[in-house]
Amino acid sequence: MSRIEKIRCPNCGSQHGERHYIDNLMRTQCVECDYLMITDAKTGEVVEAYAPGLYMHQLSSCSS
Numbered sequence: 654m655s656r657i658e659k660i661r662c663p664n665c666g667s668q669h670g671e672r673h674y675i676d677n678l679m680r681t682q683c684v685e686c687d688y689l690m691i692t693d694a695k696t697g698e699v700v701e702a703y704a705p706g707l708y709m710h711q712l713s714s715c716s717s
């Protein structure tokens with residue numbers, strides 16, 4: 654089951670952020686600034702993260 658919530662983007666503050674709940678994953682994204690964050694809804698662990706112009710790329714440097 655999945656659902657989508659409208660949220661304010663945590664990166665750029667846009668009203669066009671979206672939060673998708675897909676199985677055990679929570680995916681936060683923003684069309685305005687290409688922000689992307691995927692976390693495990695149970696553990697809170699970051700699966701994938703991307704935010705343009707920020708330090709975030711360091712977090713995903715060891716992903717395949």
Ligand SMILES: [Zn+2]
Nearest residue numbers: 662665683686
């Ligand atoms: Zn944004």
